[in-house]
Amino acid sequence: METETMEGERFDWAPAAPDDLADLLVMLEAFYEEEQLEHDPDGSAAAVKELLERPSVGKIWMLRRGEAVAGYLIAIIGFGVEFGGRYILLDELFIRPGFRGHGQWRVGFAEVERWALSENIRAMRLEVNHHNERAKRLYLTDGFADDERSILTKWLASDGRG
Numbered sequence: 001m002e003t004e005t006m007e008g009e010r011f012d013w014a015p016a017a018p019d020d021l022a023d024l025l026v027m028l029e030a031f032y033e034e035e036q037l038e039h040d041p042d043g044s045a046a047a048v049k050e051l052l053e054r055p056s057v058g059k060i061w062m063l064r065r066g067e068a069v070a071g072y073l074i075a076i077i078g079f080g081v082e083f084g085g086r087y088i089l090l091d092e093l094f095i096r097p098g099f100r101g102h103g104q105w106r107v108g109f110a111e112v113e114r115w116a117l118s119e120n121i122r123a124m125r126l127e128v129n130h131h132n133e134r135a136k137r138l139y140l141t142d143g144f145a146d147d148e149r150s151i152l153t154k155w156l157a158s159d160g161r162g
Contacts, residue, residue, distance in 0.1 A: 010066070011064070011099075011102065011104050011107070013073070013111045015059060016059075016062045017052070020052075021048060021049065024048050025048065028041075028092075029041070030094065031094040032044075034094075035132070036129070036131070051076075056077070057076065057077060058075050058077050058089075059112075060072060060073070060074050061111060063099070065099060068099075069096075070098075073090070073094075073111075074090075074091040076088070076089045076091045077119075078125075083123040086121045087122070088121055088123070088124040090109065090112065090124060106142060127151060
């Protein structure tokens with residue numbers, strides 16, 4: 001979906017293709033560093049490749065401004081009885097610093113929402129790190145609700161994380 005900002009800049013959210021892999025992996029590194037998350041580059045690369053090959057698992061969108069790659073958004077399909085079946089987890093959103101401030105996260109979320117509705121999926125969820133209060137405030141203004149829950153993780157594989 002192409003949009004134009006008030007400043008006349010044109011952005012486009014479009015599904016990622018296999019040849020976007022290198023750009024995605026560079027931005028993944030930046031995202032994990034910025035969000036202060038542990039990162040397994042090999043595991044992330046395998047997961048991204050799987051998403052690109054298996055649309056039943058989820059979808060990746062690339063944000064571009066002209067020829068420049070400006071960011072990405074990853075949506076994963078989950079399943080929960082609480083949600084009446086399938087739901088979307090907005091797994092990762094990253095917009096490179098030089099491209100921020102134009103509301104493109106909201107355009108990307110709207111693109112995911114259209115896709116989810118076309119797939120008969122009725123709920124979207126996301127995680128926000130506790131240190132990212134600004135993002136949380138923005139998401140709350142976009143219709144997301146704070147479920148007042150914590151997500152806990154137990155690593156099942158001995159990949160150095162658990």
